[in-house]
Amino acid sequence: MSDRIPLPYSPKVLELFRNPKNMGRLKDANTQAMAGSLACGDMISIYLKIDDANHLIEDASFESYGCAANIAASSIMTEMIKGKSLEYTWNISWKQISNELGGLPVVKYHCGVLAVGALRRAIRTYFKEKKLPNWLPKELTPDEKHALEEEKLIEVLSKKMEKTKKPKIDLSYRSK
């Protein structure tokens, strides 16, 4: 018998882990980003389809190579942002996501932070060739930095994924 103590996941986390929504690559996305966590070595990819005329999120999806908390956080986050403005979406915090999930165990807070970091990176990537709106900070926010604490990690993960034929990590943000 295993002596591991199960993490106190909420029913919502368990439900979305078993039946995640919006999982998979969004074929007609017009921005995407990946982010990794040094805390656990996991990673996530976010895809957004944004209406260029009014900056509303028409569709969103994710791929997660993380834990149950990260899958549930990414799933609920993509539901929360569909139909919303980019400014609203930019300001979503991992705590809001955690609340929507009925709470995350303390040791899993970073899984929600990772999801938000990837989302913010996707939004920043969208504006790469465009004029930055007033609400978008010029400097990377702590959430964004946290999502990629060390670019080296991403390079290592990218090489690993190439070997396993998983999607390549987009490092284009580094030119910003």
Ligand code: FES
């Ligand atoms: Fe790595 Fe949750 S433990 S994303």
